[in-house]
Amino acid sequence: MERRLTYAEAIREATLQEMDRDPSVVVMGLGVEDPKPIYGTTRGLAERFGADRVFNTPLAEEGMTGVAIGAALAGLRPIHVHIRMDFVLLAMNQLVNIAAKSRYMSGGAVSVPIVVRSIIGKSWGQGAQHSQGLHALFMHIPGLKVVAPSTPYDAKGTLIQSIRDDNPVMFVEHRLLHGVTGPVPEIPYTVPFGRARVLAEGDDVTIVGISHMAIEALRARAHLERAGIGAEVIDPVSLSPLDMDSIEVSLRKTGRLLVVDCGWTTCGASAEIAVQSMERLQGARDLRIRRLGFAPVACPTTRPLEDLFYPDARRIASAAYALVHDKPELWEPPEASDEAGAPGPADIEFKGPF
Amino acid sequence: MERRLTYAEAIREATLQEMDRDPSVVVMGLGVEDPKPIYGTTRGLAERFGADRVFNTPLAEEGMTGVAIGAALAGLRPIHVHIRMDFVLLAMNQLVNIAAKSRYMSGGAVSVPIVVRSIIGKSWGQGAQHSQGLHALFMHIPGLKVVAPSTPYDAKGTLIQSIRDDNPVMFVEHRLLHGVTGPVPEIPYTVPFGRARVLAEGDDVTIVGISHMAIEALRARAHLERAGIGAEVIDPVSLSPLDMDSIEVSLRKTGRLLVVDCGWTTCGASAEIAVQSMERLQGARDLRIRRLGFAPVACPTTRPLEDLFYPDARRIASAAYALVHDKPELWEPPEASDEAGAPGPADIEFKGPF
Amino acid sequence: MMARLYRSVRRIRRVEEEIARLYPTDRIKSPVHLSIGQEAVSVGLCEALRPDDVVFGTYRGHALYLAKGGDLRRMMAELYGKATGCARGKGGSMHLIDVAHGVMGASAVVGSTIPQAVGYAYACKVRGQEALVASVFGDGAVEEGVFHESIQFAVLKALPVLFVCENNFYAIHTPLAERQPFDNICERARSYGLPAARLEADDVLRVHERMAEAVHHIRRQRAGPQFLECRTYRWREHVGPGEDFDLGYRSREEAAAWMERDSCVRLGALLDEPARARIDAAIEAEIEDAVRFAEASPFPGPEELHADLFREA
Amino acid sequence: MMARLYRSVRRIRRVEEEIARLYPTDRIKSPVHLSIGQEAVSVGLCEALRPDDVVFGTYRGHALYLAKGGDLRRMMAELYGKATGCARGKGGSMHLIDVAHGVMGASAVVGSTIPQAVGYAYACKVRGQEALVASVFGDGAVEEGVFHESIQFAVLKALPVLFVCENNFYAIHTPLAERQPFDNICERARSYGLPAARLEADDVLRVHERMAEAVHHIRRQRAGPQFLECRTYRWREHVGPGEDFDLGYRSREEAAAWMERDSCVRLGALLDEPARARIDAAIEAEIEDAVRFAEASPFPGPEELHADLFREA
Ligand SMILES: Cc1ncc(C[n+]2csc(CCOP(=O)(O)OP(=O)(O)O)c2C)c(N)n1
């Protein structure tokens, strides 16, 4: 029988197996050793590996990121966990000015093998400061790798890959993915960076869904199927490096690209994927593009506005439909198709900001 | 006779005139009151307006940004100056989590009228941490305005506009622009955000040059002219909001877009301008695009590599030529044309990081 | 004064108990960080402030908002996500604001309002205003570098700020001793050269007395900021309506010692019964009204999504 | 020991004087922040360290690099932007590094290597290594929040770090008193509960003695970090080869008092003349060789632009 884990369990298993394998791996962050250990992803690690290798930090994101970098320079492989990506903004100097540049500006004398795990929050009135998907900020910076897996399988495989990578890796999770289950082999394995996954095939439109939006894209695909549209759904998995080859193959078939991100679109991952697509196809294949992401405001807390702030399966389907039929969205999936349309579990609402 | 000022003098004049007009304007930052006052841009302000309105700060970017925000909430209009944009990374939390969001998450109860001036460094071995153009990071964030004037005229006009704006404005300068001279009326005037400038007309290719790259684009245009290519050069002036209307008008004519930035391209301003161009023209006009920016590494200090790291007039011309003739760059402007090609003064080399 | 203090503490307590009671209905779709047990700090502080003084707080902000005079109806509506909320439904429990009453806003990023308080005070000082600013934050916030940067500038410029650290001994579930080398927050503050004192904040009268003294000094002597560490205790879970003694990170006994000294009960006992009953009844009526208001209010319409990003003339 | 100390101070002084002499040729296309006058700090520190100990420094890094044993040829080549430089021409004067000799790198962002030193020490401690880490930074760095965050964690985990603050009284042209409320850096450090002392760093013998003491304690007692404030003086301009008394932010008299107590001269006078002359001659020869090496070395080729971003197996 196929072994299934949640995304959170997959992350925990990857961490545990790598810590078993390599004594230089350590886990640090606010609440990694806690009765509510980062949604279970760090549960039991301190008991197993001891306080030296798994430790809570003071509230000091910039400083503790520097500590992680320094430990990495000395040969450790720290995994630094942030329960919200929003807090990583406090550590931008260490990440961008130090971690991303140490190797280059030392002419290769050192390297900084750190993994920065951070979680994009969503739902239950998280609000403006607990909901940001800021992966594009890191994609902008040479010297950082960025990965944002959407399945438990890839969560485990890319986390192991991240830990073994000799460079700083921003590991982006999404709060609503933690409860999602999927097949995960017990044996340790890596999923390489720079390889996108075609989650479902289709001939009419290519939907690239980042992180949690890969799941929404799959749901949208079911809606579209009933409207006679075949959507190919691609999960880039890693954002830096970005596997444009796979996206290009799909676009040569469909000629239509919809990129859906759990982040803003301006200078976002969706902009980059769209423009690289165009750079590759221009002169060779007509291409129509479209981006969806956070509304260009801060995330409001009240539910009716929050629902408008985020793209979801229905709006993705509408946008894809418009792209295919070359007109502004007029079509909406029928209400009744919602249940049937969901290939994954409905979002599990969670309460509280953590 | 036309009155001419340097870019630095224009900034100083804008500041001085606004401080005269509005007692709530204050200037703060490391070295604003200094024998070498931010390349002269804050010279004499402390003597004129007193220590309460012009003051040096401790080295504490995050905290002092919060101080500026708090002062703005109380009705002051702080101009916070950073001699390098790289240091603004220390203040990302206050800028992104607070300044950009205070108005929205208070439902409009407050606003944060601050101007954050920061300077992109270049030349004389500035190196990885004194050379970054990070405006794309701010463009990504709703709630921040971003402006990057390239001429003394626009420097004065947009700075006055920024100071009068009731919202946080990131005012981006470039070290090599400070010495550039141009016509600047003495009377205070504003240059509105969201209006690009067509610096020179042409039919074959549209070159959008951001900040200092607008000048390099003009130089490239002279090279191209001699190769029979007419380049239209556009300076977006403000990056958020972005005047895509003007760019669209140009592209409907040329069908070819080269965006040149003094920053990285991935998820950069160049990506955003390219993708919005495509979103507007798809189905209406065939469009070819190309981006140039920093090489995707940290900025090296040694001159031979530094020269390769940055786009310059010659490489811009080559790229535009390739775009027009639809082939990889083979053409280079002849060496001899360099002098003639430069419409502005040659870059003034400066020594030292400040 | 005793009646005022009692009313304020009791009102906050009851509002939060009511929030906890309503929470399982899922009509409050917002994380709530309750101050139950910690009310004495906000009340003691705000009763020492003038209406034109301002406060900056945190996501654990109901108590400070109410104590400073924030509108209860609009707070309740905010928790319900309604258009009549103090942030028009866009901020929720973690971002309460009432500028008219000097509640200048709160942040869900620990420590991040501290420098704003200092900046506000800078503006007050250079404009010759008498207003004073209180910055309220938890024991965790002291660990953030920005706390130091803020206090440094406040002392350097002799600004009218009262720093109030609500030391409830935990940051989420991590005790202070796991995060800070020593239990000596005051000493660290004092190293910047400002007066700093520790007080047990289980008695609102004492808290108020000390706050009033500090406020008086800051306002009259204009010699710069002061710092007060208020030792207090959170009775409920870090976030949410319930208790959390089952989690194992702290014991019910530890809490019981604080609950026994409940400021609300002790103060109530000092009032004469009919006066107390009148206050209590008025509070209940006010809460009922506020909840009704919140429930009856409309949600913001879709056009609200794009409103309020920028202020344009 | 006296000869060693003299040699090291003199060598740094002469190297930097030579850099200043060469600078107008524009062959060093890199901003240089000279330590002339401040050598005693780096020398006193590094002579107290073992080869396996490591140091983290700043853009004002020539002295620390050389004192710790960094390769002079590769440093000079780095300033020239040559492929043989310690960072292959990619780092320049502000980013000197020599891992083999425990010079772990420097940053041009003030304060930003302090937490790295602490993190390195964490690794040493949990792996049971005896190595000790020195973190060297200026008086300006103390103002950054990250200084506090770093010291807090170092004390919390009792890490083997020696914090060395080179207090030269200025950050660029701004005197300490305009930036910090009091001239009491040690007190602020001490509030975290670690031993902190101030010393006048005009005498390399004394500096060395105190450094050796601190190092001994940290290594043997394993009781955590220590802090030393070294009061010193920068003789040249903040950045660049010249003097800057014309700028008006400080006076030549102020500097003269320090120059009179020049560590290099005083120590040299204690040595017997032939020994001193031998040392001096060797230094001159070494410098000449290093400059020749730098000048003769090739620039990195264009393929180097994209190398060294990532380390790939
Ligand atoms: C900068 C930052 N880091 C981490 C968090 C997650 N977090 C939320 S509340 C909290 C505890 C803060 O403790 P304290 O300051 O003592 O306040 P209390 O909740 O006890 O009132 C933490 C760590 C955050 N919100 N902001």
Ligand SMILES: Cc1ncc(C[n+]2csc(CCOP(=O)(O)OP(=O)(O)O)c2C)c(N)n1
């Ligand atoms: C974070 C940051 N802010 C500002 C600067 C600009 N800057 C460069 S050196 C310097 C002065 C630092 O003074 P100090 O720490 O005392 O060192 P010193 O130069 O005196 O050795 C400043 C402000 C910087 N490099 N980094």
Ligand SMILES: [Mg+2]
């Ligand atoms: Mg607490």
Ligand SMILES: [Mg+2]
């Ligand atoms: Mg100094």
